Amino acid sequence: MKAGIFITGTDTDVGKTVVAAGLAMVLKDRGIKVGVMKPVATGCYGDDGRLVSQDAAFLMEAAQNEYPPLSSPFRFRNALSPNVAAMLEKKEVNVARILESYRELQKIYDFIIVEGVGGLMVPLKKDYYVANLVRDMQLPLVIVSYAGLGAINHTLLTVDAAVIRGLELRGIIFNRVSVTNYSLAELTNPKVIHDLSGVPILGSLPEIEGLNMDSFQFGRLKEVFQERIQTGKILGGFTDFAPKK
Numbered sequence: 324m325k326a327g328i329f330i331t332g333t334d335t336d337v338g339k340t341v342v343a344a345g346l347a348m349v350l351k352d353r354g355i356k357v358g359v360m361k362p363v364a365t366g367c368y369g370d371d372g373r374l375v376s377q378d379a380a381f382l383m384e385a386a387q388n389e390y391p392p393l394s395s396p397f398r399f400r401n402a403l404s405p406n407v408a409a410m411l412e413k414k415e416v417n418v419a420r421i422l423e424s425y426r427e428l429q430k431i432y433d434f435i436i437v438e439g440v441g442g443l444m445v446p447l448k449k450d451y452y453v454a455n456l457v458r459d460m461q462l463p464l465v466i467v468s469y470a471g472l473g474a475i476n477h478t479l480l481t482v483d484a485a486v487i488r489g490l491e492l493r494g495i496i497f498n499r500v501s502v503t504n505y506s507l508a509e510l511t512n513p514k515v516i517h518d519l520s521g522v523p524i525l526g527s528l529p530e531i532e533g534l535n536m537d538s539f540q541f542g543r544l545k546e547v548f549q550e551r552i553q554t555g556k557i558l559g560g561f562t563d564f565a566p567k568k
């Protein structure tokens with residue numbers, strides 16, 4: 324049984340961390356021992372050797388996790404593609420170490436939420452993309468997208484990149500969707516994307532008031548996620564909540 328999900332996006336800044344954090348809180352509420360992972364993070368801050376990934380920190384706060392080195396094995400200061408940041412910082416992403424950290428987290432938690440970097444075709448190192456990592460981790464995917472103008476192209480490209488590589492798609496979540504004064508594009512795109520791709524639409528999140536990653540404020544993220552996202556479809560067949568010994 325695959326006990327986890329990989330959260331990717333159509334782009335950077337689209338809401339992967341927010342979706343992953345919302346999911347973590349909802350699953351935790353259901354009594355699932357949920358772990359989080361941001362295997363490669365760029366744009367980190369802090370002293371050399373003690374770089375902090377804001378995404379990993381926010382996810383760990385959402386899931387109340389305790390093992391930062393396992394959850395965030397590769398951190399880079401430069402807000403660049405990981406392959407370029409790694410070159411500038413004279414480091415290298417080591418996939419075996421990511422998989423080892425993942426396996427360690429699996430011993431501690433029952434369900435692991437993994438956030439990607441940017442989108443599926445972001446290079447982590449030479450000839451190795453985020454999509455390769457999804458495959459190596461053997462995880463199904465959720466795509467986070469926006470719903471406005473341009474979303475059809477970006478979402479279908481991401482779906483294609485996943486399908487070509489044999490990745491399993493659990494569904495698409497639209498983020499920051501307007502609840503009033505929505506555009507015609509926002510209104511019609513989710514159905515068009517579903518009809519053209521055949522991928523399930525899991526729901527959409529509106530702008531969450533009071534959500535602030537810098538100050539670890541979640542606003543009503545958990546409640547809104549619970550109301551608007553089909554969490555059961557993300558879990559797939561995962562129903563084994565038996566506590567780890």
Ligand SMILES: Nc1ncnc2c1ncn2[C@@H]1O[C@H](COP(=O)(O)OP(=O)(O)OP(=O)(O)O)[C@@H](O)[C@H]1O
Pocket residue numbers: 332334335336337338339340341342378440441498499528529530531532534535536
């Ligand atoms: N539904 C939302 N309501 C309010 N703010 C949001 C929402 N979704 C995203 N944001 C804000 O937008 C910014 C980008 O979101 P987020 O960090 O989740 O994107 P990302 O896809 O994880 O980006 P990255 O590629 O850097 O990992 C963050 O500051 C976040 O707080």
Ligand SMILES: [Mg+2]
Pocket residue numbers: 339340341378438
């Ligand atoms: Mg993020």
